Amino acid sequence: MWKLLVFFAFLAVSRAAEDVNPNLINKNVVRTIDLNSQLVKISGTITIENTGKTPVNSYLIGFERDLVGSVSYIGVQESQKNPLKVSQVSVIGRGTSEQFYNVQLRQAIEPGKTSTIIFEVVLTKALNPYPTSIAQKDKQLVRYFGNHYFYSPYPTKTQKTEVLVSARSLENYSKLKPVSQSDSTITYGPYENIDPFSINPLTVHYENNAPFLTVTKVERTIEISHWGNIAVEESIEIRHTGAKLKGSFSRYDYQRDSNTNHHSIKSYRTILPALAHNIYYRDMNGNISTSSVKPRKDYIELELKPRFPLFGGWQSSYILGYSVPSYPYLFKKPSGEFILKIRLLDHIFDDMAVDEVETNIVLPVGVSDVKVKTPYEVKRLPDGVTYKYLDNLGRNVIRASKSNLVEQHIQDIEVTYTWKSHFLLHEPVLVSIALFFIFVVVIIYVRLDFSIGKPEHSKKE
Template identity: 65%
Template sequence: MKRISLFLVFWAFANASEKIKSQLVNKNVERSIDLTSQLVKISTTITLENTGKDPIRSFLIAEEPRNLGNVSFRSVKDSSKNDLKFTPSDVDNHEDKKFYNVILKQSIEPGRSVSVVMEEVLMKSLEPYPNSITQKEKQLVRYFGNHYFYSPYFTTKQKTDVTLSSRGVENYTKLKPVSLSDSTISYGPYSSIQPFTDDEMVIHYESNAPFLTVTRLERFIEVSHWGNIAVEEHIEIRHTGAKLKGPFSRYDYQRDTSSVHHSIKAYRTILPASAHSIYYRDSNGNISTSSVRPRKEWIELELRPRFPLFGGWQSSYILGYSVPSYQYLFKSDKGDNILNMRIIDHVFDDMFVEELVTSVVLPVGVSDIRVKTPYEVERLPDEVTHKYLDNIGRTVIKLRKTNLVEQHIQDLEISYTWKPHLLLHEPVLLSIALFLLFVIVIVWVRLDFSLGVHDQSKRE
């Protein structure tokens, strides 16, 4: 009987919750779709209206079926630009759809409205078409989207603006009212849109934006309490745009003075303003075709591979630098050491990283390690590495995450306990090693290993 009563209570609460949420209406929706890079950036301003009689503290957002697995980053903010928390949610009778439940800072009172802004960054949502081109041809891509805002709620009014990277539009769907002005396509306004309405939007246009993908990035951060933090990145990149068809002519490439080209000659990396001892090399050695430009708040490093990258081509290199530890290593009120470093840093503009592995090498003798990440990551098993004159070993924290974009450039926090006297660990070992070496040399020079018989009379 208790189980039955608990089930009835839960069923009644779920029905009441669904009834409350069904009272919400999308009074107005304004979408902005940015197709100027290899990533699709969607900004949606939603005005929610409570048409019921009870206050509402949360609402649902639905993920479009065509975007499943392609959303790299999503955020929801209120009108005051405060981040709103959201979690995956299961909705009855919609097992085939994916929802997120967003918690508002304040309840929506009956008859009131509230505005929220949802930002989404989609990866692998632009398709090169044709998928292979010659050296001199322009790159064309296709985008598949939805004319309407995909929502579990009724939408009263909606408008969408799509910004392209050029005026070269081959074709686009024309759901009236629609207009094309320069490189912007405006859809709507549309009215009285039913929940879960899906009408395919297809845009075929010219895009020579760099389709550069980091297939794997290994980031090593070595912490030293002697005042330095060494950072080294092993980066594998690939041009994921339309593949090069036919032979490559260096002569024609050098003669082509056009600034708009689908190949990648160079790109820009941003380093911390305090970075020094910068090096950049590939498997053949140091690459001198790079330039460092100090700015006010960062260091701009222009990287130029040994050869231009066309569709399907790939390269790899190592980038390293050092930063002073006092800018990233702090002391807590309890005396613990706290490291604040970026889990991933800027590789190039509009970057997309398929796989990231960040390894943090902590000092000798740390204990009580606590790791705090800005978003969910996979923590790999800790390892132990040995450096110079190190007989104890250093703990290595390893973190892994896939499908990252610029919005994932956030700080990682690692706190640990460390005794200052361990700072003398290596100097003491070095002193002992030198002392033993001197003792061995002193004993060595005093030993006589000759095989002849000494004449005692001569000595007298």
């Protein structure tokens, strides 16, 4: 029995190991690591060379184990700006299974040829405040832990990395030669002949007073009406995830010298659709008036100010709602079906990090044959039914959730369904029937005499 188990284990390892093509090498890698916000944005180009005798149509991109959980988004495209399909796979590296991303190349790399791809990666929670607690007037320092080398299952001939930081004065950074610093840029390399799965710790300790504002949860409800309106409401919980505030908060010091409150969050900007109207913004205490709406050419800029400034460890919650006309989002296909294209997640603030989003799409009364297409993998929750005004049939609710999102996840979800136009008369008919019965009851009540005795004038007669 144990021999059989060993055989299947060996077979599984062999299949995973086959994902790493030994004929591929990274001829040249150029990386840029942007540390200017609360997100770590890694971008660059990879020149891939096929040294084998058969064409290759896939390539693996990997991350160190410490960073795998922080990967929120990865996008790869060819030099012609054509996005490539990326899927997560398991690969054997250093004797254990690791998570990699398999990139399907649009055109296979022929033997002896090269191809160049462009990649973009966004990491969340990859910057650690150090110290973890600071006073109200202190500056916020953070540390980034990475790798001097481009982590890859393939050997790399030459590579170069630039690290961009938000302050010219750095506390400290690792110095694997050759290394140089110019203003806010640290340049590592070029390094040559790097083995597969190579790791050499990179650390950067620097000042970063960018807003470390995280959306811990957002519940987004989208209500569709075939009368020409779409109502959107978002219940948002936010938290300052930077260095925690040490000691008590002084309102006097805060108002006297606001320039020293580097790491506090006083306000932030939300982007709404250009056709948004009936905008409202409230929290548990009611309407928040400290907000401003600024119409732009292609969008509406809404500046939101919480009731109190947010310091490290502080949190707040609020509700934001608005309406938009349905014609830019709801279309009728020649087959008679309707297709809804609307964002699964919308812009909340710049460089946002969202821990969890739950989107509920409330469809009109009488829909059938519902089909859902998502721009990326999401968790489909059980569909629900809700009842709105004058609903006796109920409305289908499409529910989906996803965790660890950033701005690159602002993409459309497509919902296709069948709906008959006579359902437009559903609510008017219900209103007419209700009014008819009310009038009948009133007429009966007025006509009938429920008194016990007769009036005096009737007795005299």
